[in-house]
Each structure stands twice: as structure tokens, then as C-alpha cells.
Amino acid sequence: ETGVTQTPRHLVMGMTNKKSLKCEQHLGHNAMYWYKQSAKKPLELMFVYNFKEQTENNSVPSRFSPECPNSSHLFLHLHTLQPEDSALYLCASSQGDSLSNQPQHFGDGTRLSIL
Amino acid sequence: AQTVTQSQPEMSVQEAETVTLSCTYDTSESDYYLFWYKQPPSRQMILVIRQEAYKQQNATENRFSVNFQKAAKSFSLKISDSQLGDAAMYFCAYRRTGTASKLTFGTGTRLQVTL
Numbered sequence: 106e107t108g109v110t111q112t113p114r115h116l117v118m119g120m121t122n123k124k125s126l127k128c129e130q131h132l133g134h135n136a137m138y139w140y141k142q143s144a145k146k147p148l149e150l151m152f153v154y155n156f157k158e159q160t161e162n163n164s165v166p167s168r169f170s171p172e173c174p175n176s177s178h179l180f181l182h183l184h185t186l187q188p189e190d191s192a193l194y195l196c197a198s199s200q201g202d203s204l205s206n207q208p209q210h211f212g213d214g215t216r217l218s219i220l
Numbered sequence: 221a222q223t224v225t226q227s228q229p230e231m232s233v234q235e236a237e238t239v240t241l242s243c244t245y246d247t248s249e250s251d252y253y254l255f256w257y258k259q260p261p262s263r264q265m266i267l268v269i270r271q272e273a274y275k276q277q278n279a280t281e282n283r284f285s286v287n288f289q290k291a292a293k294s295f296s297l298k299i300s301d302s303q304l305g306d307a308a309m310y311f312c313a314y315r316r317t318g319t320a321s322k323l324t325f326g327t328g329t330r331l332q333v334t335l
Contacts, residue, residue: 109264145229145327146327147224147311147324147325147326147327147328148311148323148325150322150323150324153322161322195264195265197265208255208267208270209265209267209323210267211257211264211265211266212264213262213263213264214264
């Protein structure tokens with residue numbers, strides 16, 4: 106069983122829809138992350154949360170809105186997306202700043218397709 | 221800004237043979253961490269091995285070892301006795317110390333293992 110669970114695994118939506126991606130970690134970690142993985146491009150960090158506080162927004166368009174209600178849950182709310190937003194969205198967690206050599210544990214990802 | 225370069229988009233190795241995946245990075249920091257992650261098809265990212273920059277000794281994890289050349293900013297991964305289950309995308313990643321654990325990834329190398 107993976108320590109980081111993402112739902113849904115696949116999502117197809119139109120450009121005017123509103124949907125949310127969910128991530129849950131069962132590892133007791135303090136930091137959670139959203140990444141975007143597009144074909145033939147490096148993984149792109151989108152957002153970082155430490156102890157529920159957003160510590161990094163990597164110039165992500167406002168049509169992506171993260172939410173971190175507690176250290177175990179992370180959401181990515183999607184609204185009015187564009188076709189170029191189609192990608193694999195990966196969630197990860199780690200022990201956080203003080204032990205920054207600790208690895209990030211990744212979920213299986215949500216494959217998002219924008220029609 | 222830190223960058224990570226993986227110059228081999230694809231590699232192939234025969235089962236039981238040894239293969240080396242290359243990675244170079246650019247940073248002005250003296251203390252940082254380096255990682256290799258494995259992403260099997262349609263599955264989550266898995267940490268393979270990590271190296272602290274202040275350690276001169278190369279990290280080793282069973283059949284996986286690294287050749288860390290700090291002056292050259294090189295961090296290659298050697299897989300010995302390759303197995304079919306090693307087939308995956310391999311990502312090299314860099315992280316500074318004392319930050320919100322932001323990982324910078326390379327574009328990845330797809331490894332095929334043949335019989």
C-alpha cells in the first residue's frame with residue numbers, strides 16, 4: 106500500500122468544468138507538494154505546503170487553486186483549464202524543512218485530460 | 221537557478237548487465253542533496269538512492285550505486301546485474317539544504333531492459 110494516495114486516477118474534463126484532485130498521506134509527514142508532469146519535460150513543482158502553510162507557489166496560473174486543510178490532506182482545485190494543462194499531476198509528501206535530506210514520497214498521480 | 225541535465229533520453233541494457241545513467245547539475249551552493257528516482261510505467265515515483273554533497277563516499281543501495289563527482293557536478297547512477305523490473309523512467313533530482321525541500325528534476329532517462 107502506498108503511503109500517498111491520489112484520487113481520481115484519471116480525469117477528463119471540459120475547459121469550463123470545475124473539478125478537484127485529492128491527495129492524502131498516511132506517513133505522518135509535515136510537507137506536501139503538487140507537481141505537474143508533462144511529456145518530455147522535467148517535473149514541474151507547483152506548490153509546497155509546510156505544516157498546512159503554503160511556502161511556495163511556483164508561478165502557477167490562478168486556474169489552479171491548492172488547499173491544505175491539514176498536514177495529511179492536499180487538494181488541487183481546477184477551474185477553466187486549458188488544453189495545455191493536460192498532464193500527470195503528482196502529489197508528494199516529506200518530513201519537511203528541518204530534515205531536508207529526507208526523500209519525497211510520491212502518489213500514483215492523476216492523469217488529467219482537458220477536452 | 222539550479223538546473224539538472226540528463227543527456228540520455230533513452231538507454232537499453234541486457235538483463236544481468238551493467239548500465240550507467242548520467243546526470244549533471246548546476247548550482248552555486250556547496251551543501252545540497254542529490255537523488256535518483258524511478259518511475260515504472262503508470263506507477264508512482266520511487267526513491268532509488270540519495271547522496272549528501274558533504275559526503276565524499278559514494279552512496280550504494282544493493283545493485284544501485286552512484287558516482288558523485290562534486291567538482292564536475294556530476295551524479296551518475298550505475299545499475300548492476302540489471303533485471304527486467306528495472307525498466308522505468310529514471311529521474312535525477314537536486315535539492316538545496318535549508319529550503320522548503322524543493323526538488324529540481326531532470327527530464328529523465330527511459331531505461332529498457334532486454335533479454
